Amino acid sequence: MRPKVIANCTRALVKGGAHRGIRVGSRPLSHFRNVRVLFGKSYGHCEVVFEPGTKVYAQVSATIGEPMDSRPGEGVFTVSVWVSPAATGEMVGSSQKPALIARTIERLFKDNKAVDLESLCIRFGEKAWILRADIHVIDMNGCLQESATLAVLGALLTFRRPNAYMDPDTNELVVEAIQESTPIKLHLFHYPVLTSFALCNGILLAEPNHEEEEIFPGKLVIGLNDSKELCYLHTTNIIAEDILLEATKLAQVKCVERANLMKELSGAYITDRDIPLYLRAPGVRTTGTIINITDAEAKLPSISTISNLISPSSPRSSSAKDKKSSTRIQIVPKTASITVLEEMVL
Numbered sequence: 001m002r003p004k005v006i007a008n009c010t011r012a013l014v015k016g017g018a019h020r021g022i023r024v025g026s027r028p029l030s031h032f033r034n035v036r037v038l039f040g041k042s043y044g045h046c047e048v049v050f051e052p053g054t055k056v057y058a059q060v061s062a063t064i065g066e067p068m069d070s071r072p073g074e075g076v077f078t079v080s081v082w083v084s085p086a087a088t089g090e091m092v093g094s095s096q097k098p099a100l101i102a103r104t105i106e107r108l109f110k111d112n113k114a115v116d117l118e119s120l121c122i123r124f125g126e127k128a129w130i131l132r133a134d135i136h137v138i139d140m141n142g143c144l145q146e147s148a149t150l151a152v153l154g155a156l157l158t159f160r161r162p163n164a165y166m167d168p169d170t171n172e173l174v175v176e177a178i179q180e181s182t183p184i185k186l187h188l189f190h191y192p193v194l195t196s197f198a199l200c201n202g203i204l205l206a207e208p209n210h211e212e213e214e215i216f217p218g219k220l221v222i223g224l225n226d227s228k229e230l231c232y233l234h235t236t237n238i239i240a241e242d243i244l245l246e247a248t249k250l251a252q253v254k255c256v257e258r259a260n261l262m263k264e265l266s267g268a269y270i271t272d273r274d275i276p277l278y279l280r281a282p283g284v285r286t287t288g289t290i291i292n293i294t295d296a297e298a299k300l301p302s303i304s305t306i307s308n309l310i311s312p313s314s315p316r317s318s319s320a321k322d323k324k325s326s327t328r329i330q331i332v333p334k335t336a337s338i339t340v341l342e343e344m345v346l
Contacts, residue, residue, distance in 0.1 A: 046154030053141025058151035067128040075120025083137040108192040116187035142209040157266035190225040193255040222251040226259035
């Protein structure tokens with residue numbers, strides 16, 4: 001399988017449109033991509049979709065092992081990245097993208113001390129928790145580092161580990177079953193989020209797709225946390241100071257918005273998951289898809305549009321063939337730029 005080749009006419013079209021303030025796909029130059037976030041059934045599973053075309057999911061797991069000799073009082077955090085050959089068109093092992101994503105995640109969460117590794121130590125120099133973040137790139141259309149960072153953040157926020165301690169009497173390691181004890185969550189000091197810009201002769205293109213990343217030689221990647229602190233900055237080309245300040249201001253708003261959104265979504269997911277089955281409200285279970293509308297000029301759907309989308313509920317039937325699906329739209333009043341779409345199976 002060969003990588004996708006971009007034609008010269010496509011390159012001329014994208015470059016000419018960027019100089020005129022026009023973008024392929026009708027997205028404005030300074031507008032970011034829509035993001036969908038899904039949490040799985042297991043702890044520490046998060047799937048992120050950067051529309052259109054980029055899909056990444058992350059799974060965080062933990063095992064007990066020996067800490068590093070250089071840091072005997074801390075746990076270990078490792079990152080593993082797997083990129084599907086169907087997504088990149090490259091053979092396994094020939095792409096540099098997995099190594100780039102792994103280095104970025106380690107710099108954000110490990111080097112910047114976003115994860116509290118000291119709380120993962122069980123016995124100094126002998127036993128500690130080893131965290132492993134497995135990142136899988138299912139589909140690629142640009143913004144791989146950004147989507148992988150958001151997926152790892154969601155997986156860390158929803159991860160729970162069992163309680164483990166050393167028995168003082170027998171001096172043995174005791175690991176309580178997660179079903180019989182209270183799961184312990186990870187402690188994060190801050191929540192880093194990435195965003196990127198393509199550089200075209202002093203013009204910024206927010207979160208470019210794969211074609212724009214290949215056509216424009218310069219790329220600027222900015223990472224900030226929920227406290228508006230700069231924690232990552234990488235550029236592949238020379239950039240002017242005023243353009244860098246403009247990009248940082250745009251990234252600051254978007255990174256803080258996404259970090260707060262991940263905290264709210266993960267908190268709601270854990271709260272709903274911790275409710276025992278016998279205490280849950282009777283009725284059907286709902287699964288939601290969260291769409292972040294980044295266009296500031298986008299209008300919320302009208303009442304007539306919502307009423308047309310909602311189908312009348314049908315009586316419950318015992319056979320699977322008689323089941324119908326309807327759509328429920330709920331507008332979150334906290335911010336006008338977020339819409340939650342939930343699918344409810346009747």
